[in-house]
Amino acid sequence: MVTLDGTPVSADDLLPLALTNVGHFTSMRVGEDGTIRGLSLHMERLVRDCKIVWGADLDAGRVRECVRQGLEGQSRPCVVRVTIYDPKVEMGHPASADEPHVMVSVRGAGALPPEPLRAMSVPYERDLPEVKHVGLFGALHARRTAQLAGFGDALFVGRDGLVSEGGTWNVGFVDGGGTVVWPEAPVLAGVTMALLQQHAEYRVATVTLEQAKGMAAAFATNTSIGVRYLSAIDETELPTEHPVLSQLQETYLSIVGEAL
Structure with missing residues (x-):
């Protein structure tokens, strides 16, 4: 069931979103007890992005x-996506759309933690990276490219040669001294990343692709996967048994969810 402002969505409601691809969203993992880790941060993201995309509160x-x-009636755990868009938006006059509506869709959630991920580096920079917008063509094309090459997903590298993020996830590293390193680059700052930064020491630094491959360990984060180990970047194998990785997973799973 997909709803728009609490009622079942129609094809006519979805058509403007499909044809213009203008909107923003957040995805949240709902636990078996109905709580959501980082719920307040997800709400803050939606409010902030709505102001940027639609100029509306x-x-x-x-x-x-x-x-x-x-x-209601959905099995748990699950992932709920909240998409904010205006059904009046049209390609010729996008500035006329300023009354965003709330679309909610639900899908099943996989087990935590997921299997380690093999990532392929792909040159790509997201449009308006600080906003979690629905313009996913570039990211999904990069993911498809990686999967056709035998990898699980894409790791983005900018024109400056710096690693930024993954297809729909933030990437983090563990350096030789055991410190968590988050890349300094234009990225969508994820809620899971923000939660880990609240509970675990880290530093932010530029990371080249060569440096990424030389790290002691690497991991991906988002609301659906929590903390997922990276087992390879391109053809470079990475360890998946580093103690810091285990600590990060345990830290994330220990964070208490918020009630709706």
């Missing part, structure tokens, strides 16, 4: 109510 309370309605 978003009522976080209304969003929560729409999510509660969308989760």
Whole structure:
């Protein structure tokens, strides 16, 4: 079931989103107990991005109510996606759309933690990287390219040669001294990354592709996967039994979820 402002969505409602691809969203993993890790951060993201994309204020309370309605009867754990868009948006006059609506969709969630990931470096830079927008063509094309080459996903490298993020995840590293390193680059700052930064020591630094391959360990983070080890970048194998990786997974799983 997909809902728009709490009611079943129609094909006519979805058509403007499909044809213009203008909007923003957040995805949240709902635990078996119905709570969500980082719920407040997800709401802050939606409110912030709504101002950037639509120039409008978003009522976080209304969003929560729409999510509660969308989760009724759904099995858990699951992943709920909240997409904010205006059904009036059209390609010729996008500036005329300024009344965003709340679309909620739900899908099943995989087990935590997932299997280690093999990532292929792909040259790519996201448009407006600080906003979690629905313009996913470039990211998904990079993911498809990586998967056709036998990898699980793409690791983005900018024109400056610096590693930034993954297809739909943040990437982190563990250096030779056991310190967590988050890349300094234009990225979408994920909620899972923010939660880990609140609970584990880290530093932020530029990371070249060569440096990434020379790290003691690497991992991916997002709400669906939590902390996922990277077992390879291109043809360079990476260890998946580093103690810091285990600590990060344990830290994430210990974070108490928030009730809707």
